[in-house]
Amino acid sequence: xxxxxxxxxxARSLTIAAAGALAVxxxxxxxxxxxxxxxxxxxxxxxxxxxxxxxxxxxxxxxxVAHSERIMGVGVVAGGPYYCSAGSILDAVTKxxxxxxxxxxxxxLDAKWCSRTDxxxxxxxxxxxxxxxxxxxxxxxEAAGTxxxxxGLKGDKVYLISAEYDAIVPHGVMDAVFHFYADADKAGxxxxxxxxxxTFPARHTMVRDAFNKPAADVVGNCALPPAPPxxxxxxxxxxxxxxxxxxxxxxxxxxxxSAPAVAANAGAVCPPAGKEAVCRDLQDVDLAGxxxxxxxxxxxxxxxxxxVAEGEVKAFDQRSVFKKFSDIPYxxxxxxxxxxxxxxFIPASCRDGRKCRLHVAFHGCLQGGMTDHRxxxxxxxxxxxxxxxxxxxxxxxVVVYPQVQVRNGxxxxxxxxxxxxxxxxxxxxxxxxxxxxxxxxxxxxxxMINTLAGGQELLPVPAR
Amino acid sequence: MTDLSKQMxxxxxxxxxxxxxxxxxxxxxxxxxxxxxxxNMDALVAxxxxxxxxxxxxxxxxxxxxxxxGEWQLKILQETVQGMMTAVGGLSGVxxxxxxxxxxxxxxxxxxxxAVSRMRELAExxxxxxxxxxxxxxxxxxxxxxxxxxxLKLPPPPGA
Numbered sequence: 001x002x003x004x005x006x007x008x009x010x011a012r013s014l015t016i017a018a019a020g021a022l023a024v025x026x027x028x029x030x031x032x033x034x035x036x037x038x039x040x041x042x043x044x045x046x047x048x049x050x051x052x053x054x055x056x057x058x059x060x061x062x063x064x065v066a067h068s069e070r071i072m073g074v075g076v077v078a079g080g081p082y083y084c085s086a087g088s089i090l091d092a093v094t095k096x097x098x099x100x101x102x103x104x105x106x107x108x109l110d111a112k113w114c115s116r117t118d119x120x121x122x123x124x125x126x127x128x129x130x131x132x133x134x135x136x137x138x139x140x141x142e143a144a145g146t147x148x149x150x151x152g153l154k155g156d157k158v159y160l161i162s163a164e165y166d167a168i169v170p171h172g173v174m175d176a177v178f179h180f181y182a183d184a185d186k187a188g189x190x191x192x193x194x195x196x197x198x199t200f201p202a203r204h205t206m207v208r209d210a211f212n213k214p215a216a217d218v219v220g221n222c223a224l225p226p227a228p229p230x231x232x233x234x235x236x237x238x239x240x241x242x243x244x245x246x247x248x249x250x251x252x253x254x255x256x257x258s259a260p261a262v263a264a265n266a267g268a269v270c271p272p273a274g275k276e277a278v279c280r281d282l283q284d285v286d287l288a289g290x291x292x293x294x295x296x297x298x299x300x301x302x303x304x305x306x307x308v309a310e311g312e313v314k315a316f317d318q319r320s321v322f323k324k325f326s327d328i329p330y331x332x333x334x335x336x337x338x339x340x341x342x343x344x345f346i347p348a349s350c351r352d353g354r355k356c357r358l359h360v361a362f363h364g365c366l367q368g369g370m371t372d373h374r375x376x377x378x379x380x381x382x383x384x385x386x387x388x389x390x391x392x393x394x395x396x397x398v399v400v401y402p403q404v405q406v407r408n409g410x411x412x413x414x415x416x417x418x419x420x421x422x423x424x425x426x427x428x429x430x431x432x433x434x435x436x437x438x439x440x441x442x443x444x445x446x447x448m449i450n451t452l453a454g455g456q457e458l459l460p461v462p463a464r
Numbered sequence: 465m466t467d468l469s470k471q472m473x474x475x476x477x478x479x480x481x482x483x484x485x486x487x488x489x490x491x492x493x494x495x496x497x498x499x500x501x502x503x504n505m506d507a508l509v510a511x512x513x514x515x516x517x518x519x520x521x522x523x524x525x526x527x528x529x530x531x532x533x534g535e536w537q538l539k540i541l542q543e544t545v546q547g548m549m550t551a552v553g554g555l556s557g558v559x560x561x562x563x564x565x566x567x568x569x570x571x572x573x574x575x576x577x578x579a580v581s582r583m584r585e586l587a588e589x590x591x592x593x594x595x596x597x598x599x600x601x602x603x604x605x606x607x608x609x610x611x612x613x614x615x616l617k618l619p620p621p622p623g624a
Contacts, residue, residue, distance in 0.1 A: 030614075328496040330510035330614075335489060408517040413488050 031341045033320035034451045038344070040351040041398060043358045043452050049295045051075030051159070051288075052362030053206050053237070053386075054169065055421035058084070058096075059362045061177060062424060062435050065138055066442055067459050068152030070449075073295030075159040077287060078169040078204055078364075081134035081176040083435050085425035092425035094119045095130075097169050121172030130172075131179035135186040137435075146436035146462075153187040158194045159294035161287065163202035165225055171198065195294050199281045201248055202241050203229055206364070207287045208387040209242040212307040218377055219385055234374060236381045237364055245285040254279035288361075288387035292397065296357060303394035308345070310384040312393075315341040318403065321447050325461050336430055336440035337417040339369025339403035342448070343383040347393045357397045358452055360445060361388055362422055369405025371420030398452065402445050438462045507614035 048071055052060035057079020064074040065082045085092035093099040094117050104114035121127040141147040158181050162174035178196050181189045200207065202222055213219055220230055222241035229235065249255050256270035271279040284290040293301050318338050322329035333340070350356040363382040366372065372379050383389075383401035392399045406420040409428075416428040423441055426434040433439055437446065437460050446459035496509040 328493055328506045328509075330504075330506045331493055331496040331513070334510055334513055335493070408521045413492070 030319070031315035031317045034316040034342075034344070034448060035320075035455070037314050037316045038346065038398075038452060040353070041346055041452065042350075042353060042355050042454070043398065044355040045070070045453055045458055047072065047296070047355075047357040048360075048449060048458075049073035049075075049157075049357070050360045050362070051077070051291045051295075052079065052364070052422070053077040053367075053382075054079065054204065054364030055419075055424060056362030056364045056367075057169075058424035059422035059441070060360075061180075062439075063360070063362075063442055063445060064156070065150075065153070066141075066147045066435065066437050066439070067446060068150065068156065069148040070152075070459050071156070073157035073159075075287075075291030075295065076174070076177055077161050077206065077291075078163065078166050078174065079177065080169060080173040080424070081131055081180050083134055083137040084130065084173065084176070085427075086133075086137075087426045087432060087434075089425050089427045089429075091119075096120065096173055096424075098167060102167065118170075120170040121176060123172070124175065127172050127175035128179050128183070130176040131183065131186060134176060134180050135183075141436055146433065146438060148437075150187065153181070153189060156189060156193065157295045157297075158189055159197075159291045160195070161197040161200060161207075161284065161290075163200050163204070163207070164198075165202060166204045168204040174198075195290075197281045197284050197290075199278050200241070200284055201244050201282075202239060205237045205239040205241075206382070206386050207239060207241045207285060208385070209286045210240055211286065211305055211387075212390050213240055214310065214385055218381055232366070236372075236374060236377070236385070237367060238381060238385050242285050245282045249279065249282050252278055252282070254282055286387055289391050292359065292388070292391050292395075295359075296395075296397075300357070301391060301395050303396075305390040306394045308389040308393050310378070313343050313345050313380065313383045313389065313401075315343055318342045318444065321444055321451065324447050324451070325443060325463070332440070333444075334407065335415060336444060337404050337407045337415045337420075337423070338441065338444060339405040341369070342403045343380060343401040345383070345389045345392055345399045345401075347396060347398070349396055350398055354396060357395075358400070358449065359388065359392070359397055360400045360402065360449065361386065363401065363403065365419040365421035368420050369403040371405045400448055400452070402441075402448060404441065438464065504614055511614075 050060045050063050050071055051074060052058075054077070057076040059079075060074055061076050061079050062082055064071045080096045084096035094101075098118055098120065100117040101114050104117055105111065121130050138147065138150055142150050160174060160178055160181075162169070162171045174196075178194070179186065181187045182191065182194055201224055203224070205220065205222070207222070208219065218236055218238070220235060220237075220239040222239040222244045223229060224244060252271070252275050254271045254275065289301070289305070318340060319329050319333050321342070322333045322336075322338075326332040347356070361383075363372075363386075367382045372381055374381070378384075380401075383399075388397075388399045391397065404417070404420055404422055407415045407417045409415045409417070411428055414428045415423075415430060417423075423430045423434045423439070426432055430440040434441070436442070443461050446461050450456060450458050450461065492509055492513060496506045498505045
């Protein structure tokens with residue numbers, strides 16, 4: 001074979017390879033920009049709320065505090081108080097969660113030694129002390145002008161839950177969130193505006209019921225101790241707890257007979273004395289609904305729920321969100337550990353010009369972006385199956401699901417985010433200021449809200 | 465500025481030797497801001513960072529696999545030694561040479577069966593480790609194909 005022929009052969013192969021690569025590239029074109037997905041949508045700027053689970057719960061509360069002048073309600077599932085970690089990864093995994101203790105036990109180390117790594121608040125006094133420190137930091141940031149004025153928290157609606165068997169974020173940490181909002185010397189949110197569910201029988205998971213539940217085993221069955229939790233690589237951290245709740249309602253005699261039967265059965269108190277709170281907590285078997293109801297009120301959700309196909313959740317390009325405020329959007333997206341795609345659910349009714357409510361739902365660790373690729377599952381499980389969309393569809397609520405994902409950075413080259421969590425500690429992640437309006441993730445989500453609000457600067461997105 | 469350009473040269477060397485630990489956020493960001501005609505440096509640097517992280521993760525997964533194999537070997541060694549000690553103790557009570565041969569044969573057969581089942585276990589561990597390592601790389605493929613256009617500033621495909 002002559003040299004000329006060989007060159008030709010190589011050139012031909014290269015061309016075919018390049019054409020092939022481009023053909024595939026066209027097949028995986030990036031998701032559309034957020035503004036292209038939301039054509040026709042109008043948002044009521046007075047009806048914007050947030051919620052989240054686990055690291056997303058930390059983020060929801062943090063985002064609420066940073067932008068309380070515009071956010072009117074919040075739902076926190078197994079999260080923790082503002083600046084709980086005080087900017088330290090070590091505090092994050094010992095004082096604000098039990099990651100170190102759980103890892104320690106998993107390694108089979110001495111149980112007594114392991115329990116010494118659990119520095120979370122143990123009683124009400126501890127929880128108040130943590131809440132005090134947390135609110136003091138909020139005051140400092142308020143004075144520095146890096147978050148909203150804290151008066152913005154007044155009148156807001158708050159739903160909190162710390163499930164009975166949550167081994168990852170202990171009750172004491174959520175108690176501190178409660179005190180942050182409820183105590184008169186802190187946020188001082190009106191008692192009637194706060195619901196705190198502290199007894200629902202579940203592990204660290206997004207609790208839902210069987211309504212519009214997907215087939216197969218995407219949604220877990222709410223296994224409680226002593227049954228083992230599902231293996232982490234198959235656990236979507238979304239569980240149908242309806243059977244468990246029904247069983248407990250029976251056990252605790254929470255199911256009260258109708259009025260005529262009561263008359264016939266005079267004398268029996270229902271629910272039994274001392275069980276009122278437990279029975280009330282057991283009703284929140286559909287957490288997304290419980291949170292939205294607390295935030296927007298019964299009346300606003302009178303449309304109930306309708307089934308929604310998972311394909312109705314649409315992807316948008318999160319890089320295009322960064323393009324609004326960054327000159328290196330691709331790299332800043334990576335610096336913020338955010339995924340290329342975020343997701344949004346838009347009810348059909350919200351395209352006809354009416355003003356819709358806007359809810360931002362933050363997933364937990366291992367639930368976002370490329371991190372959420374469980375074998376045999378379709379991915380993006382939180383946005384599809386956490387239970388928000390069914391309420392949203394029937395009640396004019398747009399739901400945005402911003403996404404973060406694992407980044408395997410190094411200490412020299414952060415972000416280090418091996419579990420794909422939202423940033424609530426800063427160190428080796430998105431750095432100082434992560435809990436302010438200038439935080440890298442908070443800026444991106446604020447920008448999403450602004451884009452949804454027609455491009456106006458409803459929430460400040462400060463330049464770095 | 466000499467300092468910066470030297471740092472940049474260092475970083476580029478690190479990049480070519482695929483050592484992710486040498487990059488730093490500030491340097492990567494500075495590099496991403498460089499203006500190079502025809503090239504989207506922001507997309508290029510981002511794409512390289514993704515590649516480095518994928519390899520980083522793959523190496524880590526492979527290391528976990530190696531550790532698992534090491535632990536397995538230790539376990540086998542312990543079991544073998546224990547098995548031999550028991551067997552030797554048991555054989556001392558065997559009477560005739562024929563009985564001894566029969567007992568030894570039986571012992572060898574059992575040892576072989578155990579070894580086979582252990583080999584299968586080992587193969588599974590290795591397969592799982594490689595799978596994890598491969599997954600980290602495979603997850604990058606669709607994204608990197610998508611990047612070709614971004615990096616070279618190609619126009620979007622019709623209808624996209």
